[in-house]
Amino acid sequence: MLRISKLVLFTVVIILLGIVIVAEDPTYVLRFNTVAAPTQPQVLAMHKFADVVKELSGGKIIVQVFHSGQLGDQKTSLLAVMRGDLEMAGDGAPSWFADLGNMPELGVFGAAYVFRDLDHMYSVLLGPIGQEYFDKLAQKSGLRVLDVWYLGTRELNLTAKAGPVRKPEDLKGIKLRMPNNETFLDMGRALGAMPTPMGFGEVYLGLKTGTIDGQDNPLPTDLAAKFVEVTKYIVLTDHSIGIICPVINEKLWQSMPEKYRVYINQAMKVARYYMNSIVLEQEAELLGKFVEEYNMEIIIPDKDAFMKHAVEYYSQPKFDEKWGEGMYKKIQMYPYTE
DSSP: OHHHHHHHHHHHHHHHHHHHHHHSOOOEEEEEEOSSOTTSHHHHHHHHHHHHHHHHTTTSEEEEEEOTTTTOOHHHHHHHHHHTSSSEEEEEOHHHHHHHTTOGGGGGGGSTTOSSSHHHHHHHHSSHHHHHHHHHHHHHHSEEEOOOEEEEEEEEEEOTTTOOOOSGGGGTTOEEEEOSSHHHHHHHHHHTSEEEEOOGGGHHHHHHHTSOSEEEEEHHHHHHTTGGGSOOEEEEEEEEEEEEEEEEEHHHHHHSOHHHHHHHHHHHHHHHHHHHHHHHHHHHHHHHHHHHHHOOEEEOOOHHHHHHHHHHHHTSHHHHHHHOTTHHHHHHTOOOOO
């Protein structure tokens, strides 16, 4: 009887140990790639996300940040996330999703002057409209959008050769670098320029050698990428609210315990506010710095003329076919969230 009791006790202990082992929370190592340089706000925000999610998960979610395109450029890393070869990418944007995710309707979010300001952008993209689009993207492409981070308002940044630009007509024949996807190329055309596709890592040399006459990016990016060293003008067109949408592989996302997804969402929100505050502060300070330290000229253009030119360009039937009838104007008129 004593031997049977020991056997029973031993069996119970083994079963209980097995339950403990099975029930132990899994550990995830997530590689998070971006083309941004180490000093850029999105890299700082990615590190903030990594720190917060590690703390929330008790060390069970470990995020490894890779900057400067160490694991691929924008297109390559997004494709890798779609395939499941990479866990996360920090360079997602509606323009890329439209091309790579086979969702041309998402291109409307990358159109010039589609958003009135930062608050309007968040009303649209974090509200029912954006969620519907992003859920569909996850189903079709395997890219799950986790959040929307403010990268800064995109302005024109031109070389001395390009000369001062104050209205769309002044951009005629100007080779304006754009990321190599159709939504961005259309943005260049909507502004009146000759869009020239070029990878981000080639832009500095392209400006320096005259291969391109200018580029458009938020002011913090112009500084971090040192474009201000090889350009003369900042033209405050405010033509696009620059954003990045961190993404994760959808199958991986759905396989995670629900509490892990809660941790990630919460850490993303913390990182969003952290990055947004950095960018807004930099935007408030940089114009003076560009003038004083880099001898640049700041131009206040005829923004109404640029907006009118964009509306006329996007009135072409092909955009209703890609985006849905009247979607450009519908989003422009979408109300702010109370």
